[in-house]
Amino acid sequence: xxxxxxxxxxxxxxxxPARGCLRLGQHQHAQHTFRRTxxxxxxxxxxxxxxxxxxxxxxxxQRLDHFPRDVSKQLREYPRVTARELxxxxxxxxxxxxxxxxxxxxxLYNPNYGYFPKNATIFNLPExxxxxxxxxxxxxxxxxxxxxxxxxDDLDAIQQDDLRQLWHTPTExxxxxYGEAIARWLVTNYKNSLFPYHDLIIYEIGAxxxxxxxxxxxxxRETDIEVxxxxxxxxxxxxxxxxxxxxxxxxxxPYFADHLEHIQIINKSVFDWDTLIPEPNFxxxxxxxxxxAHDTLRYDPYTERxxxxxxxxxxxxALFEHYEPNLDDLVARFLRIRRxxxxxxxPRTPVSNRYYPPWLRKLRHELPFAPNLxxxxxxxxxxxxxxxxxxxxxxxxxxxxxxxTQLPTAVPGLQAPIVQTRYKRQNVTVTTPFxxxxxxxxxxxxxxELMEDIxxxxxxxxxxxxxxxxxxxxxxxxxxxxxxSGENPLLGTGYGGWYGNVGVMTTA
Numbered sequence: 346x347x348x349x350x351x352x353x354x355x356x357x358x359x360x361x362p363a364r365g366c367l368r369l370g371q372h373q374h375a376q377h378t379f380r381r382t383x384x385x386x387x388x389x390x391x392x393x394x395x396x397x398x399x400x401x402x403x404x405x406x407q408r409l410d411h412f413p414r415d416v417s418k419q420l421r422e423y424p425r426v427t428a429r430e431l432x433x434x435x436x437x438x439x440x441x442x443x444x445x446x447x448x449x450x451x452x453l454y455n456p457n458y459g460y461f462p463k464n465a466t467i468f469n470l471p472e473x474x475x476x477x478x479x480x481x482x483x484x485x486x487x488x489x490x491x492x493x494x495x496x497x498d499d500l501d502a503i504q505q506d507d508l509r510q511l512w513h514t515p516t517e518x519x520x521x522x523y524g525e526a527i528a529r530w531l532v533t534n535y536k537n538s539l540f541p542y543h544d545l546i547i548y549e550i551g552a553x554x555x556x557x558x559x560x561x562x563x564x565x566r567e568t569d570i571e572v573x574x575x576x577x578x579x580x581x582x583x584x585x586x587x588x589x590x591x592x593x594x595x596x597x598x599p600y601f602a603d604h605l606e607h608i609q610i611i612n613k614s615v616f617d618w619d620t621l622i623p624e625p626n627f628x629x630x631x632x633x634x635x636x637x638a639h640d641t642l643r644y645d646p647y648t649e650r651x652x653x654x655x656x657x658x659x660x661x662x663a664l665f666e667h668y669e670p671n672l673d674d675l676v677a678r679f680l681r682i683r684r685x686x687x688x689x690x691x692p693r694t695p696v697s698n699r700y701y702p703p704w705l706r707k708l709r710h711e712l713p714f715a716p717n718l719x720x721x722x723x724x725x726x727x728x729x730x731x732x733x734x735x736x737x738x739x740x741x742x743x744x745x746x747x748x749x750t751q752l753p754t755a756v757p758g759l760q761a762p763i764v765q766t767r768y769k770r771q772n773v774t775v776t777t778p779f780x781x782x783x784x785x786x787x788x789x790x791x792x793x794e795l796m797e798d799i800x801x802x803x804x805x806x807x808x809x810x811x812x813x814x815x816x817x818x819x820x821x822x823x824x825x826x827x828x829x830s831g832e833n834p835l836l837g838t839g840y841g842g843w844y845g846n847v848g849v850m851t852t853a
Contacts, residue, residue, distance in 0.1 A: 416657055416665050423657060428638075432456055437782050441658050444673060445778075446726050448656040449638035452782040454583055454614070460510065460783050461636075462584045467553045468496055468513040473520050481830035482843075489518065497770060507769050510786065514632055515813075515844055516557045519826065519835055524560020526821035526835075527745070530851075531627055532565060532572055534743065539625050545576045546626040548739070550615050551633025552580045555591030559598045562607060566600050576607050583614040616727070618734050625741040630731075632847075635748050635788040637727035639762070640676050642694075643668055643718035646710040649696045649703075651680070654721065656779055664779045668718065675726050679799075682729070686802035687795060695719035695759055721758035723789060728796065732803040743852040744800075747813060750848045752790045762789040793848045806852050813837065813847035 419440075426441045428450035435457045443451070453460045470492060479485050497511060515523050535545045545565075552558060558578050566573040582588040588610050595601055595608065641654030652668040653676050659665065672680070683692050691697045696706065696719060709715060735742055755761040756776055765774040766785045778787050797808050814837040827833045837845040 416659065416667075419657055419659060420667060428454065437658075437662065439658050439662050440660055442667075443656055443658075444676075445641040445654045445656060446638040446675075448782075449778060449787055450727070452780075452785070453636055453638070453787060455783065456585065458783040460786055462586060463783055464508065464510045465786075466500070466509055466511045467517065468493060468511055469517050469554055469556065470496075470520070473522075474518070476522075476826045476828060476834070479828045481828050482832045482834065485828065485834060489513075508767070508784065510767050512786075514553060515835075515847075516553065516560070516631070518843075520556055521560040521563065522822055522826050522835065523817075524557045525564045526817050527557065527629070527631075528561040528564040528568075529820045530745065530816075531561065532569060534627070535572065540572070540575075543625050545572055546622075546624055547576070547578045547629065548581060548622075548626055548742075549578070549629040549631075550581050551630060551636075552582055552591055553587065555580070555594035555610075557629070557631065558591065558608065559595055559604070562604050563598055563600060566603065573607075577609070578607055579609045579611060581611050581613065581615050581618065583612075585612055588612040615734060616730060618738055620738060622739050623741070626739060626743070628735065628739060628742045628744050630744065630746045632748055634725075634728055634731070634746065634791060636786075637725060637731065637789070639723040639760075639789055640679075640726045641668075641758075642676070642722045642724060643720070644694065644696045644722075646696070646706050646717070646719055651694075652718065666777075666779055675730070676724070679724055679726050679729050682799055682802050683724075683795065686798040688798055689794070692795070693759070693792075695722050721761070723758055723760045723762065725760075725789070725791070725796070729799060729803070732800050736804045744806075744808075745849070745851050747816075747847055747849045748791045749788075749846050750790060750793055751846050752788070755790070760790060760792060762787050791848070793850060797850060800850070808850055809853050810848060810850045813844045813849055816849040 423442045428447045642651045657665040817835045826835045834843040
């Protein structure tokens with residue numbers, strides 16, 4: 346059942362000047378749930394075959410629960426486009442089709458209407474929290490809530506924005522201690538293997554406000570001036586607005602003048618990187634790969650053959666999900682690597698569940714009104730391309746990566762994302778990633794075992810995976826971040842279990 350808040354938000358979306366707005370209600374039905382999320386960052390289709398391909402198969406799978414019009418003709422005629430081809434367009438596309446990963450990439454990163462360049466605001470504090478002076482986790486939660494309200498009140502005093510997209514990161518919540526923990530890991534590993542023969546070269550993607558960079562450089566300067574003089578910190582930032590914010594944030598450091606000689610902010614996508622970095626370096630990717638675009642697969646329940654998902658945008662801007670039996674080169678390569686490298690054989694898919702044997706699956710799909718394909722599986726094809734970039738252009742890197750191992754209330758499917766926006770300071774979660782481009786955050790959980798297997802296969806490097814709490818337990822200042830009750834939010838202990846659903850992978 347639709348609620349007034351949902352109706353309001355979509356009326357607001359449709360009132361924007363962008364053309365090609367998704368028209369929900371006729372083609373997309375979604376149950377919306379509301380959840381205020383501070384402790385855990387997180388930011389079907391019944392189908393039937395047509396005879397469109399002349400062989401009883403189909404390049405478009407109709408959804409029986411929606412009964413949309415047949416768009417087989419448009420699928421044959423509309424050009425296939427990529428996010429890269431759309432990045433210079435100021436309007437959302439119409440009369441096109443694209444792979445799921447390209448649609449998600451365009452929705453999140455298009456410089457003219459994408460979510461991150463245009464709508465995202467990262468929460469930051471005027472002063473760090475006093476952890477030792479805080480009673481317990483419950484009081485800390487209230488302090489965070491109060492800080493959120495004050496932060497957004499200050500923004501609204503400048504300009505009211507009902508659609509402001511706001512979220513927080515551990516870097517901001519736990520500053521400067523989170524950045525100092527990363528700095529200790531960097532300096533220790535640098536001194537153990539590279540000092541004094543090489544400089545400490547650090548690359549970061551997904552740098553947000555630039556707070557982590559400032560905290561790391563401040564800590565190194567205060568604790569090891571010799572290493573500081575050999576430190577070079579380079580941010581690769583796709584968003585021009587965030588790149589400008591990172592330069593501004595640096596001015597808040599007491600060592601601003603000194604840091605200027607050590608930093609470089611490169612305004613480009615890491616996927617456009619084409620320069621070989623021959624020197625040993627450390628590469629930071631903290632809570633960024635959850636927004637890497639995925640492809641969708643559904644499987645024929647009888648043959649277990651995968652079909653690749655895509656999105657068609659018609660002349661009105663309405664979105665149609667479709668599936669094709671022909672896999673593109675990137676998806677096919679991902680499946681080959683997964684088949685060869687996965688520690689789970691066969692790899693986990695919607696048709697490999699040992700508790701759901703083929704005979705039971707086939708029986709289910711014989712039932713009246715049953716879908717003719719499995720639930721969708723979301724595969725991290727952009728993550729594979731990221732590892733390709735590291736292997737090709739940063740061959741001597743050491744990676745530090747953290748992200749969500751699981752997410753609640755996700756879109757239906759295997760490794761499915763959360764899709765949500767904010768309206769009047771409330772989270773609005775929907776049940777499909779095929780939504781109005783630029784207004785919704787789309788973020789995925791990470792299968793760390795599979796990611797580790799693929800990273801090793803692509804780069805040839807060894808890895809280590811630990812929980813977020815275990816990593817910070819080894820490198821953070823535990824005494825300075827413990828509440829009077831003995832709880833420690835960096836370790837995920839006590840009330841709230843902060844970031845208990847986050848894992849960390851490092852190059853060994």
